[in-house]
Amino acid sequence: MWTFDSFPAAEMRRELGWAPDQNWLNRVMAGVARLPGCSASNVSAQGLVLTNHHCVVACIQNLSSTDANYLDAGFMSRTRDEERTCPGMYVQVLTAISDVTERIDAATREVSAEAFAPARNGEIARIEGECSTGTQRCEVVTLYQGGRYALYTYRRYDDVRLVFAPEGDMAHFGGDPDNFNFPRYCTDFAFLRLYENGAPAATPNHLSLRFTPLSAGEVTLVAGNPGATSRLRSVSELAFERDVNLPWRLVTLAEARGQFAAYAALGPDQARAASSALQSVENSFKALWGRRAALADPDGFAHVAEREQDLQQRVARNQASQREVGAAWEEIAAAQNVYQDMFYPYQYLEARAGDRSLLFAWARDIVRASAERSRPDGERLPRYTEARIASAAQFVAAERPVEASFEELILSFWLTKMREYLTADHPAVRRVLGNESPEALARRLAQSRLADPAYRRQLWEGGPAAVAASDDPMIVFVRGWDNDARALLRQYEERVEGPVARAQERIARARFRAFGESQYPDATFSPRLSYGRVAGWTEGGRAVPPFTRVSGLYQRATGHAPFALTQRWIDARARINGDTIFNLSTTHDVIGGNSGSPLLDREGRVVGAVFDGNIHSLGGDYFYDGELNRTVTVAATIMRTALAEVYGMDLLLAELEGR
């Protein structure tokens, strides 16, 4: 997970016999892209973008209706006219990286642990504000837990349209049972197109697809945005993760999954309304279950503890480090205890308040933005600074359908769990629920007029006066206890986030003294490169080969979901070469957020789209195990076959082939 500006070419060459040059790196950096939560690549001169189906499932759901269910049928625009805007979707392409460590350090050097987070966030807002303009969006990235701060400049595209998506049953063939497993047979890819001024964007710096098969052992790279890893976090933070946060997240996801699945079973409209939420819950559950297992495994945790002890011994041997680090580890541990005491109120009222409810999220953005816009940029909540507020504005304005019955379910679930974990007698619960039951309150809130985008825009533009005057139930509700939630956020910043960040920075500097930049920083959902090769692994003494082929798909199909083929694939069977490579396994170190990343060959050509890891990759949050951890990719070969032989997408294929 190397950054583009410090790629270890010499080391890669030593390991694999070849490494990209600067020209290659520049070309790839210009051709990769970032979507909300995912990665992608630009693969034609007319703005075509390749990503995963599961990265655009919310878009597909938003564009679907009772009459046209694109999740079931797939979405296939045969002409540009049929391409449809994904509500709220944006794409960012990295254009420059610069170092701003000095500025952040200067702004935070003299402040207390309590004031650290506001001071740092204020300086970040200033730096981002000075740089962002028009379609140029700038973001300060915290690398090495604060050991380095970098300013990433992106070109942002706000008009992104859906071009092609296969049927959901084929994109996630094998469903939850096969998720994170391999052999695998998923057509988990989709195409979007960037638009500018109502026309396809000109993207001369695009990458190109390669449709010839990969070989076992071939050297490849993955370019994309790994979301977050915790490899540099301290043992006390990981113990908190293992003992408090993950268990709570897992049981919450499990119960939500049970409710969402039952809701989806009520009928096709409900299935559509719940589809992306259900898919996300299932995927998160399995991923976090694997993370918990990695931390609960005594060997796994011992590995983490040894890493920390090793660093502590190095610090003890270096006077400068020792002076700087001081009691940093103890400070982090103390902050975990503080966090534990405020954990559930903070989660339920602030961090995960209204979890997954669009109506709640819109209301909070509207209420908070109206208050924040009148404050100095450096003192605002980070989401509403000048450099970032456009995202919130776009989110609030996006035309997304709202299914009131699903909103009611989500809101009721959140409020019920809040009461369960905080108890019915907690003052905050009394404040939030008033005299209502969670169910009755949720029913009332789900009727909010915020489902109407015109009303949301009116409140957004109307500012504090419009918000104060609104009698919409969700606005009234959010307004009623937003100060309680903000107080918790401030308390979290002052007593947990700030002290931990300040201590982490000191440890990070000591780590630099010990190791330099020979390790890459934890993932931060910013563009990174991972090198590796095409390879399977050995499981219980048996070799797992790196490729699956079309013939295997037809063997695995049972006719029952999630192993059911669509009619198109049944019909196409005779036309398809059974040896075509379908999915493949490679040795790259990736993590959630990398979904949709291009897998690249030595020529910088896109040979597939990363969509998953194997089961051993789930401990990747804490450590990378080169023997077993594998990345799973949908091969360009099967994309070509599908577009040509199954879906008849000839024009799209011609564009991809540069014809």
Place this chain on the structure above:
Amino acid sequence: MWTFDSFPAAEMRRELGWAPDQNWLNRVMAGVARLPGCSASNVSAQGLVLTNHHCVVACIQNLSSTDANYLDAGFMSRTRDEERTCPGMYVQVLTAISDVTERIDAATREVSAEAFAPARNGEIARIEGECSTGTQRCEVVTLYQGGRYALYTYRRYDDVRLVFAPEGDMAHFGGDPDNFNFPRYCTDFAFLRLYENGAPAATPNHLSLRFTPLSAGEVTLVAGNPGATSRLRSVSELAFERDVNLPWRLVTLAEARGQFAAYAALGPDQARAASSALQSVENSFKALWGRRAALADPDGFAHVAEREQDLQQRVARNQASQREVGAAWEEIAAAQNVYQDMFYPYQYLEARAGDRSLLFAWARDIVRASAERSRPDGERLPRYTEARIASAAQFVAAERPVEASFEELILSFWLTKMREYLTADHPAVRRVLGNESPEALARRLAQSRLADPAYRRQLWEGGPAAVAASDDPMIVFVRGWDNDARALLRQYEERVEGPVARAQERIARARFRAFGESQYPDATFSPRLSYGRVAGWTEGGRAVPPFTRVSGLYQRATGHAPFALTQRWIDARARINGDTIFNLSTTHDVIGGNSGSPLLDREGRVVGAVFDGNIHSLGGDYFYDGELNRTVTVAATIMRTALAEVYGMDLLLAELEGR
């Protein structure tokens, strides 16, 4: 949790200034009772039994229908004619205890670890078989992890009828949010009656209720059947519990809860069909969540580890112990690793196969009993030995309504989770599912004719030939892979249960050498006594008083479930003295299984029915914390008020008062 035959009267007198004499103990032993999963007391000479509402909720559900929902309305028989048989319910009253340690030791002394469990189980079957006859049922109880074996003889009543139950909303007022919390306001009591030959059983050895209020500090005892504790288990077993079993159980319960709640919300019939399952899932979830938290708490686990280290040091200082114990702790740890490798197959195919499905449970009992009955008693599966098979027969014959749609939900959930945890490619999964999806298979199985009790009895009586000839889908299904399940059970007995039990016995003998019987054995769902007093506790610096009173109920009511009063209680408000004691907190050490236990005063009178513990009691599986762990009881005072002023149950009250 002392046994009736080794009660530490001297120690109790030293601590509390008073202790019961042998006469008191004999009288109470004859007056307490055991229901499936619960405790109770016999409180009139005509067979009246007091227990918790939540202990009879399955009976209430079974007797309810679309037209008569006793869960909502309560069940109030004003004459004996209106009392109705609880399907499958039985009550046992302890009549004698004797020691059989020598017999078990003789049968197991020379056998290998692998053969240990079958040898022990065979001897237990022989002892129980020799003793059981007619209504006399005998059970060998393993005390001190095998340090002692005792034969408990019970009088069994198979005709048990429901007499009175309040409305569900009042019995579990506060619902899941208040569960394990205090202050509390639940009328969680119910009355059953024992019948013999179609008439109320004569029960001259009954206890009596006392309706005058208790005082703070008053000395009390709890007599009942604590289900299971793990205080003598080794650290490696508890680590397995913390890291493997509990996390899996919790996420499974959470997801089932989500599904059941959504199903119950579909309509009143579904709510009724799911009610006892949902209540049990919610209660189990909260209880196991507390247990997990106790083990995940570093101080809690350190306490457990220190206890083991202390014993290990004592063993190291005593040559006889050292020789006998040998590598017992290492053997237990090794068995945990074996268990981990077979954990999910064993759970999904054997231990929790068909979890909560009546149709599956009936089919398995029918299939297994038909095979087992032709084998020698000592070689049968424990459930089908001569001494125990009557329970299985009664379970299979009981007239319980089956809601096919809920069965389908349960079966589909089990099969889906099996595939998830074992993966779609596991041979056992292929064997169980065949070519069907979990959903389609569950739909087919839910149509089983086993819903008809006449058909079940026909198969039960028809034996192997009838079972082999049946084309019922559930019988065919269970028959198809029962050998796989039995192989897992055998493997578990030989490689986990036996080696652990054999090692535990050796440790137990060393523990006796060190401590004698100064500690009580782990709970085993056999009758025990716990002494203590009426007391609240201190929470976050504030004193929690031991009593709640009727006035508090009316203050807590919001009109919304689970804090809604029924009309009867609203109407009765003016008639009720607001100072009447409702629920109370005492210092007894109890655990699940104790529900329904009589709280007894020095005269041996029943002053309440235990129904819960406070939140600190949830770590009670591993250690008892006298400062914080509290038992929660519904007071006899509120029973009297409810029967007299709310429900007009004058005849029942007269019987209770011996009028």
